[in-house]
Amino acid sequence: MIKKNYLLLFIFIFTTTIIKAQYSVDLNFNGLSFLDNHEYKDFVDRSHTYSGTRLAIDFGLNLDSLHHFVFGVNGIHEFGAIPFFLKVDPIAYYKFQSKKWLFQAGEFSRKGLLDNYPRALLNDTLQYYRPNIEGLLARYQNHYFTETGWLDWVSRQTNTEREQFLFGAEGKYTPALNGMFYVSHYFFLEHNAGAAILLPNDHIQDNGGAQIRLGLNFTKKQHLFDSLSVEAGVMTSLERTRGIDGLQTPKGFVASFFGSYKHFAAYNEFYIGDGSHINYGDSFYTKHYYDRLDLIFTPFLTGHIKGQFVLSFHKTPDYTSNQEVFRLTYDLGRKIIAKFKPDNSWL
Numbered sequence: 001m002i003k004k005n006y007l008l009l010f011i012f013i014f015t016t017t018i019i020k021a022q023y024s025v026d027l028n029f030n031g032l033s034f035l036d037n038h039e040y041k042d043f044v045d046r047s048h049t050y051s052g053t054r055l056a057i058d059f060g061l062n063l064d065s066l067h068h069f070v071f072g073v074n075g076i077h078e079f080g081a082i083p084f085f086l087k088v089d090p091i092a093y094y095k096f097q098s099k100k101w102l103f104q105a106g107e108f109s110r111k112g113l114l115d116n117y118p119r120a121l122l123n124d125t126l127q128y129y130r131p132n133i134e135g136l137l138a139r140y141q142n143h144y145f146t147e148t149g150w151l152d153w154v155s156r157q158t159n160t161e162r163e164q165f166l167f168g169a170e171g172k173y174t175p176a177l178n179g180m181f182y183v184s185h186y187f188f189l190e191h192n193a194g195a196a197i198l199l200p201n202d203h204i205q206d207n208g209g210a211q212i213r214l215g216l217n218f219t220k221k222q223h224l225f226d227s228l229s230v231e232a233g234v235m236t237s238l239e240r241t242r243g244i245d246g247l248q249t250p251k252g253f254v255a256s257f258f259g260s261y262k263h264f265a266a267y268n269e270f271y272i273g274d275g276s277h278i279n280y281g282d283s284f285y286t287k288h289y290y291d292r293l294d295l296i297f298t299p300f301l302t303g304h305i306k307g308q309f310v311l312s313f314h315k316t317p318d319y320t321s322n323q324e325v326f327r328l329t330y331d332l333g334r335k336i337i338a339k340f341k342p343d344n345s346w347l
Contacts, residue, residue: 024062025338028072030111030331031055034128035079041319043283050128052078056109058091060334068095074109074132089132102139107132113139114150116170117186119282120235120254120271121209126280135165147171154190163193166280168208180221184231186211189238190279203244209237209278211254227260235285237276250274265296284314291315305330 036050058072072091077084093106104113110133114122135151149169157163168188175181189208213233222228232255239248252273259266268291275286284290295311305328312323 023064023340024336025340026060026062026334026336027057028060028332028334029055029057031329032127033328035326036125036128037324038321039323040314040321042287042314042316042321046283050125052076052081052086052128054128054131056091056131066096066098068097069093070095070106070108076129091132100140100142102137102141104137105135107134108137109133113137113148114170116172116184117188118211118235118254119269120276120285121186121188121211121278121281123280123282143177144175145171145173157193157196159197160195162195164190166190166208178220180216180218182215182217184213184215188280204242206238206240206242206247207277207279209235209276209281211235213254225259225261227258227265229258231256235271235273235276237278237281239277250276252276260296263298263301265294265298267294267296268292284316287316289317304332 031054033053034051038047038049040047054074054076056072056074058070061069061071063069070091070093073088074091075085075088078086090107091109093104093108095108096103109131111127111131113133133150133152135153137148137150139146139148141147147169148171150167152166154164154166155161166188168186170184170186172182172184187208187210189206192205192207194202194204211233213231215229215231218228218230219225232253234251235254236249236251239250240246250273252271254269254271256267256269258268270292271285271287271290273288275288277286284292292315293313297309298306299309300307307328308326310323310325310327312325314321314323
């Protein structure tokens with residue numbers, strides 16, 4: 001009886017809030033078309049072309065400026081594939097957003113939330129084949145500091161399916177307002193447990209990595225480039241198969257450079273150290289030495305559409321590989337399609 005009364009009270013408060021609020025409904029449509037050709041001499045099994053289109057559409061119910069509910073779908077079609085949609089994922093989440101805080105719970109896109117993660121930790125092909133987070137994300141930010149923590153559930157445990165989830169954190173600290181110097185960090189860990197009916201020689205695995213970087217952003221201190229920055233730091237991976245070995249922590253040095261001028265840009269990332277086996281990271285970091293150069297051309301960029309060509313060169317101790325990418329991204333933004341004014345005459 002007590003639980004029932006609490007439930008009725010919650011329903012009453014929630015319904016009253018909805019009725020008294022001035023809320024709106026908005027629509028968002030976005031997509032990504034990609035043609036990503038890998039010519040990887042080091043990894044023959046990954047040397048093929050990824051291609052397709054991913055489309056997402058959702059509706060948002062905005063109770064006020066802070067509280068939002070979003071529902072929709074996100075589907076991918078690979079060029080030439082049958083059936084048409086390879087996979088369709090739900091979009092369904094609650095969002096709280098204020099000036100300093102962001103909180104999301106449900107199934108939502110990682111785009112715009114975890115874009116800064118280095119490819120050594122989270123491979124860029126995730127945007128093609130696993131763009132959604134299924135879980136929780138919280139972010140705090142002010143003028144000097146931002147920190148994001150997240151939980152992403154990959155597989156729910158059944159008699160035959162393993163329990164798998166990812167969790168991590170990333171942040172950036174700039175000591176001086178609009179200053180050049182900053183410190184950033186990235187961390188994530190995959191927990192890979194067994195199925196409910198454990199198979200012989202089956203083991204729980206923990207796998208992930210972390211980076212700490214020092215950076216200098218010269219963009220506002222010079223007038224030759226539209227954007228110019230350098231970073232350097234350390235990376236370690238976290239690898240363990242329980243019951244077989246202890247925690248392995250290969251380490252190395254990482255550095256990167258980015259510069260852009262109008263429609264052209266260049267990005268270089270460098271690694272030297274122990275080889276790391278990070279399941280969700282770029283396989284090139286299993287090498288003791290790796291250098292990647294991206295030459296980027298963006299022929300058109302509007303408020304809603306971006307077309308980009310990328311020519312990449314991958315250098316390891318054994319080979320020099322290449323990669324050619326074209327991506328077309330489009331995002332129409334959130335457009336309000338209906339507004340509802342409060343009508344309390346019947347209360």
